[in-house]
Structure formats: C-alpha cells, structure tokens
Amino acid sequence: MAFLQLDALSKAFGPHKAVDGLTLGVEKGEFVSLLGPSGCGKTTTLQMIAGFVEPSGGAIRLEGKDLLAVKPAKRGLGIVFQSYALFPHMSVAENVAFGLEMQGVAKAERAKRVAETLGLVGLGAFAARFPRQLSGGQQQRVALARALVIRPQILLLDEPLSNLDAKLREEMQIELRQIQRTVGTTTILVTHDQAEAMALSDRIVVMNQGRAEQIAPPHEAYERPATPFVANFLGKTNLIDGKAVRPERIEFASSGLAGTVRTRIFQGNHWLYQVETASGLLTVIRQNAGGTMPEEGASVHLAWAAP
Amino acid sequence: MSKNGPIALIYHTLFVIFMLAPIVVVCWVAFTPEGFLSFPTTDWSLRWFRAIARYPEFISAFWQSLGLGALSSALAVGFSVPAALAIARHRFRGREAFTALFMSPLMIPYIVLGIAFLRFFTEIGLSGSFTGLVLAHIIVVFPFALRLTLASAIGLDRSIEHAAVSLGASEWTVLKRVTLPLVVPGLASGWALAFINSFDEVTMTVFIAGPGTATLPVRMFLYIQDNIDPLVTSVSACVIAITVAGLVALDRAYGLERLLVGRGHDGR
Numbered sequence: 001m002a003f004l005q006l007d008a009l010s011k012a013f014g015p016h017k018a019v020d021g022l023t024l025g026v027e028k029g030e031f032v033s034l035l036g037p038s039g040c041g042k043t044t045t046l047q048m049i050a051g052f053v054e055p056s057g058g059a060i061r062l063e064g065k066d067l068l069a070v071k072p073a074k075r076g077l078g079i080v081f082q083s084y085a086l087f088p089h090m091s092v093a094e095n096v097a098f099g100l101e102m103q104g105v106a107k108a109e110r111a112k113r114v115a116e117t118l119g120l121v122g123l124g125a126f127a128a129r130f131p132r133q134l135s136g137g138q139q140q141r142v143a144l145a146r147a148l149v150i151r152p153q154i155l156l157l158d159e160p161l162s163n164l165d166a167k168l169r170e171e172m173q174i175e176l177r178q179i180q181r182t183v184g185t186t187t188i189l190v191t192h193d194q195a196e197a198m199a200l201s202d203r204i205v206v207m208n209q210g211r212a213e214q215i216a217p218p219h220e221a222y223e224r225p226a227t228p229f230v231a232n233f234l235g236k237t238n239l240i241d242g243k244a245v246r247p248e249r250i251e252f253a254s255s256g257l258a259g260t261v262r263t264r265i266f267q268g269n270h271w272l273y274q275v276e277t278a279s280g281l282l283t284v285i286r287q288n289a290g291g292t293m294p295e296e297g298a299s300v301h302l303a304w305a306a307p
Numbered sequence: 308m309s310k311n312g313p314i315a316l317i318y319h320t321l322f323v324i325f326m327l328a329p330i331v332v333v334c335w336v337a338f339t340p341e342g343f344l345s346f347p348t349t350d351w352s353l354r355w356f357r358a359i360a361r362y363p364e365f366i367s368a369f370w371q372s373l374g375l376g377a378l379s380s381a382l383a384v385g386f387s388v389p390a391a392l393a394i395a396r397h398r399f400r401g402r403e404a405f406t407a408l409f410m411s412p413l414m415i416p417y418i419v420l421g422i423a424f425l426r427f428f429t430e431i432g433l434s435g436s437f438t439g440l441v442l443a444h445i446i447v448v449f450p451f452a453l454r455l456t457l458a459s460a461i462g463l464d465r466s467i468e469h470a471a472v473s474l475g476a477s478e479w480t481v482l483k484r485v486t487l488p489l490v491v492p493g494l495a496s497g498w499a500l501a502f503i504n505s506f507d508e509v510t511m512t513v514f515i516a517g518p519g520t521a522t523l524p525v526r527m528f529l530y531i532q533d534n535i536d537p538l539v540t541s542v543s544a545c546v547i548a549i550t551v552a553g554l555v556a557l558d559r560a561y562g563l564e565r566l567l568v569g570r571g572h573d574g575r
Contacts, residue, residue, distance in 0.1 A: 052469055072472050079473040085466040089488045098484075099474035143470075150474060 001064055003028040003186060004049075004154060009058035010210075011044050018044040020210035021058070026154075026188065031180055033189040033197035036207035036233070042190045045207075046156055049188065050079055062153060073102075078147030078185070082159040084139045086131040092118070092142050093127040099150035117149040120179060137168045144176070148183060155180070157189040161196060173199050194234050198222065206230045222246075238282045247272075247285040249304050252294060256303035264296050275302060330547060336537055337544040344537050355541035365542055368526040372506050375437070375522060379444035380501035383452040384494050386445070390453060392486075395460035413450045420447065421514030428515060435517020443515055447508060448501035455500060459493025 002025030011019040019041040026032050034042035047053040049060060051072030060067040067075060078099075087095050093114050100110045118124050121141040131139055140160060147155055160176075161169045177200050180187050191197050197204045198218035206213045206221060206229070214226040225231035231244040238245045248270075259277035271293055273284040282302065286293065294300050311319065332346060339345050340352030359365055393399070394406055412420070424443045425434070433439035463486065471481045509524040516525050523546070527539045557563060 050469070050473060052472075072469075073475050073477060075473070076475070077473055079470060081466040081470060083464055083466055085464060085470040087467065087471070087485060098471065098476075102475035102480070146470075146474070 001061065002026055003030075003063060004188075005059075005061040005064075006045070006049075007059040007061070009045065009048060009060065010056050011041070011048060011053060012056045017210050019048070019055075022207075022210070022212055024205060024212065024215060026186060028186055029184045031177075031187045031189070031200060031202045033191055033201040033204045034207055035191055035194060035197040035204050037192060040207040041210040042192075042207050043158060046158055046188065046190045049154070050077055050156055051075055076150065076152055077154050077156055078150060078152030079156045080140075080143045080147050080158065080160045082162060084131075084143040084163075086139055086142055086146070088131050090130075091127065092123065092129050092131070092134070095131070095142055096146045096149050099146065103150065113149055117145045120148070120182070121145045122175075136164055137172060140164065140172060144179070148179075148185065152185060155185045155187040157187065159191055160189070162191070162193065169196070176200060198234070206233060208233075236283050236285070240279050240282070245304055247283040248287075250282065250284045250302050251304065252284075252286070253301050253303035256301040258299070258301055261294050261296050261298045261300060264293070275300060277302065333540050334544045334547060337541040339537055342536055344535065344540070355537050356545070358538055359541060359545070362538070364521075365523070365526055368521050368523040369546075371520060372522040372524070375440055375444060376502045376505035379441050379505050380448055380452065380498045382441070383445045383449045383501050384456065384498045387449065387453040387456040387497060388487075388490070388494070391456040391460040391490075395457060395463075396465075409453050410450045412447050417447070417508070417510035418514075421511035424511065425514045435515070435520055437520050439515055440512065440520055440522075443511065444505045444508065447511060448504045451504055452497040452501040455493050455497035456490065459490040463489055 004026040006022055006024045009019055009022045009024075010017065022041070022045060024032075034045055036042050044053055048055050049067070051067075051070070055068065062075075087098065090098070096114045096117060097110050100113060105113070114127070115124065118127055121144055123138060123141050123145065126134065126138065126142075131142065134142065140163075143160070157176075161172050164172060173196060180200075189197065189200060201218055203215060203217050204221055205215045208229050214221050214230045216224075216226075221230060222234050225234060225237075225244060228239070228244065231237045231239075236247050238247060238250070257277050257279065259275040259282070262274040262276050262281065264274075265272040266288075268288065270288055271286045273286070273294075275282050275284055284302065336344055336346050336348065337355055338351050338353070339348040340350045340354050341348065390405070390409060394402060420443070424439070428434040428436070428439045428443075433442070467489070468481050468485055471485045472478075476484065506522075507524065508522075509528050512522055513525050513528060516522060521529070523542075527542060531539055554563065
C-alpha cells in the first residue's frame with residue numbers, strides 16, 4: 001500500500017457529487033498535483049485529507065492507518081492556503097513558531113528551527129516583520145515556512161501561487177520545486193494551472209466532475225492523454241479524424257493536408273498559426289528559428305507524424 | 308488624492324456646521340453670567356460651572372451613567388461574541404428568527420420598553436435597582452454590539468483558523484490565540500457604540516431609574532422640567548469636554564482608526 005492511500009473517496013453536497021470515487025496512491029517523497037477546472041473536486045479532496053470536510057464515503061490511509069479517525073489538529077499535515085492565511089496579528093517569527101509551540105517544542109529549539117526554516121525560504125532577515133509589511137511573494141514563503149517547520153508528513157498546497165503575478169509565479173515554481181526536493185516532504189498540490197502542475201509534479205491527477213480522468217507523469221499525460229478532456233486541458237490540441245495532434249507537432253511541408261493561413265501571431269520564441277483546412281481550423285505552433293514564415297493568406301501544406 | 312470641487316467643498320462645510328453648531332451653541336451658552344439661557348451672550352463667566360459643585364447629584368449621576376454604560380456594554384459585547392460567531396458561520400434552524408430577535412430592541416419604541424420594564428421589575432422586585440438598569444440596558448444596546456461584532460466575524464477568513472488547526476491548535480486555543488484577537492477591533496467599536504447608546508438613553512431609563520440610581524441624562528431631564536437656568540448647559544459642556552479628552556487620549560494611545568476600523572491589523 002502507498003504512503004498515502006485514497007480509496008473510493010467521495011463527497012456529496014446534497015445531490016451534487018463533488019468528489020466521486022477517487023482512488024489514488026501517493027508514494028513517500030512524491031509530488032502529486034490535483035489538476036482540473038474549478039468545481040472539479042480537487043479542493044474538496046484536499047480539504048478531506050486535511051480534515052476540514054468529512055467524506056461521504058471511502059477511506060484515507062496514511063502509512064496504513066485510518067486518517068479519518070484522527071482529528072484535523074492531530075493529523076500533522078502542513079497546509080499552505082491560497083489566501084496564505086497568515087496570522088495578521090503575529091510577526092513572521094511568531095507565525096512560523098506557532099505550530100512548534102502547539103507541539104510543545106522548547107523555546108530554544110523553537111527559535112533555532114524557526115531561523116532554519118526562514119533561512120530555507122530566504123526570509124531570514126524578515127523575522128520581526130508583520131505579514132502586512134511583506135509582499136505577496138514573501139507572505140507566500142512565510143506560509144510555506146510555517147507549514148514546513150512542523151516537519152509535516154504531507155505538505156498540502158491549495159492553489160498557493162495563483163495570487164502572484166506571472167513572473168513571480170514562475171520564480172516561485174522553481175523555488176518550490178527546489179525546496180520540496182531539499183526537504184523531501186510528500187506534497188500534494190491543488191491547481192487549475194496546467195503549466196504549474198506539469199512544471200512541479202512527479203505525477204498529475206487530471207480531475208473532471210469529481211473523477212480522475214488520468215493519473216500519470218506530466219510528460220506521459222501530455223503525450224498520451226487518456227481522454228479528450230485531458231488532451232484539451234493539458235495545453236492546446238487539434239482533433240483531426242478523431243485523433244489528438246499537438247499544434248507543435250504539425251509542420252509546414254511541400255505536400256500534405258492543404259490549407260490557407262487565417263491568422264499568424266508572433267509570440268517571441270514561437271509563431272502561432274490558425275490554418276483553414278478540409279479537416280477544420282487547425283492550430284499550428286512553430287519555433288521561431290529566425291527564418292521567413294508563411295504569411296496570412298498564404299497557401300500551405302501541413303504534415304505531422306501519426307500520434 | 309483628488310481635490311474637491313467648490314460645490315462639494317461648500318456642501319461639506321455646511322454639513323460640518325450643521326453637525327457642530329448645536330455643540331458650539333451649548334458650550335457658548337454655558338459661559339453666560341445670566342440666570343437664564345441667553346444667546347449670544349456678551350459677557351463671560353464661570354458662574355454655572357461653579358454651580359455644578361452645589362449639585363452633587365449631577366456628579367454622582369455622571370458616575371452612575373459611566374458605570375452603567377461600561378458594565379452593560381461589556382456584558383452585551385460578551386454575549387454578542389458567541390451569537391455573532393454562530394450567526395456568521397453556521398446555517399441552523401431558526402437562524403433568521405434569532406437574528407431578528409436580537410435586533411428587535413431597535414424596533415420597539417423605547418417608551419414602550421420603559422413601561423414594560425417598569426411593570427416587569429416591579430413584579431420581580433428589581434424596580435429602581437442598579438441590577439434592573441443593567442439588565443434593561445444590556446437588552447437595549449445589544450443590537451449595536453451584535454451588529455459590529457457580526458461584521459468582524461463575517462469578515463474573518465476561515466482559512467486562518469483552519470491554518471491554526473492544521474498546526475495542531477485545539478478549538479479553545481484557536482479561539483483564544485487567533486479568532487478573538489482578530490475580532491478585537493469589532494468588539495472595541497461594538498463596545499463604544501453600545502456605551503454611547505447606554506450613556507445617552509433617557510426615554511426608557513426615566514421609567515426604571517430610582518432616586519438613587521438616576522443616570523445623568525435622567526437627572527438633567529428632570530432638572531429642566533423645574534428650572535430654566537443654564538446649569539444643564541454647563542453640565543453638557545463638561546460632558547463634551549470629557550468626551551473629547553477621552554477620544555484624544557485613546558487616539559494617542561492606540562489610534563482610533565486601528566481600534567474602531569481595524570486598519571492597523573491586516574492592512575487591507
């Protein structure tokens with residue numbers, strides 16, 4: 001049995017099934033993302049693991065023991081919330097020390113571990129500040145430090161980066177990945193951002209309407225999507241004769257499917273094309289290699305290797 | 308910051324004058340040397356301030372009002388916390404009915420409440436007692452305390468409490484270390500509003516206060532029924548001065564905005 005095992009986990013709110021028989025095993029040290037559109041049940045799943053929502057059916061086991069029998073306060077999980085949920089009336093150091101204080105860790109040991117963890121997230125100099133004096137990215141790191149300092153068995157991340165701007169989000173993704181590798185904590189990330197899930201995870205669980213559509217490593221899910229939903233959710237895709245073909249796999253060739261370029265958009269490192277063909281409007285992405293590319297209105301031929 | 312246009316500026320000025328004029332007139336008249344209410348007065352005198360000393364019942368009534376207001380507001384705020392948390396967080400049967408019940412003292416004319424309390428307290432032997440006054444005032448000021456406590460309970464981010472729970476805090480610890488500190492601005496402003504209403508209340512209190520428990524407004528009300536001299540204006544001026552001094556001291560010590568609006572807490 002896996003380190004963390006969800007068995008046919010379900011949650012119904014009245015007639016609406018938010019989570020519908022989700023089975024998932026997470027190995028120790030693994031980084032798993034629950035990915036899906038809003039309302040797919042990913043946050044409800046996280047809250048059931050955390051203990052804030054009671055399942056209507058199924059089981060959750062941690063190292064073989066029934067986690068549902070354990071009170072939320074005794075589960076020993078670290079959680080980072082979308083709103084960060086820092087204690088606004090406590091300093092950064094007090095925020096991080098809170099969990100240790102609850103565990104009854106002695107004062108000297110507490111101070112040492114708080115300093116260590118703040119160092120880990122690069123906020124060693126901010127211990128005396130209050131949350132309102134920090135930027136969004138810094139608050140995010142405090143929330144992460146506060147969750148990590150108690151050495152949780154599992155780290156739960158609920159859309160932790162969605163309140164940050166795009167550039168900072170990318171930096172934090174890299175940092176989060178590095179920190180998780182350093183401390184080796186088993187991590188479950190809830191996100192609606194497919195790029196974030198693919199960048200961070202060992203495996204992703206693509207969820208739709210309370211069910212797992214596919215559980216696979218990111219590369220595999222992208223290359224061999226199990227369902228049309230997964231294909232569409234994980235990046236752009238063309239459906240040609242019932243087969244999913246990624247836009248970057250289609251080339252301009254001297255022969256092949258004939259078409260006319262409807263629009264051409266330059267995006268720096270690549271060109272994004274919409275090409276009108278007998279199989280419908282296809283999206284084509286070509287790397288910007290510096291050469292000349294077909295213009296709008298040009299007649300082109302498209303070719304791709306069978307997926 | 309954008310600047311106000313001339314019309315807005317005139318409007319604001321008139322509004323401030325409208326708000327402050329009665330206070331200014333009362334304070335002005337208090338300094339008259341005449342034996343009646345004369346305005347505008349041409350001479351200045353402290354005659355009517357010295358006169359307060361000859362009426363110790365005004366001073367004892369002031370302390371009576373202060374104690375009554377502080378105690379009944381504190382108890383009302385204390386009762387409002389569990390009520391506000393329950394109403395803000397839980398959907399239970401009779402939730403709307405409870406909310407309406409808690410707010411109902413606002414809708415009943417105070418004169419009706421006064422007569423009802425008089426009858427009720429006479430029945431149970433609390434007529435004219437301080438305990439009776441406190442009970443009646445708790446009920447009257449409770450809606451004000453609840454409104455503000457409720458506002459801060461609704462504004463509280465549940466995930467902050469969830470975070471504390473996930474870090475191992477018991478329910479009691481969450482309440483003590485996280486929930487209560489975060490609603491303190493709401494409690495403080497609820498208490499202040501309740502206190503002002505209690506201190507101010509005369510319509511109901513005049514029925515239930517006894518000779519030994521008369522509050523300041525009741526004492527003043529009874530005085531102007533028999534006298535036309537400016538003594539009540541000098542008493543009023545003293546209350547206004549004490550209020551202003553109190554507000555300034557509070558602002559210096561804690562910052563009024565932080566205490567009443569809670570701006571200093573989360574910066575949002």
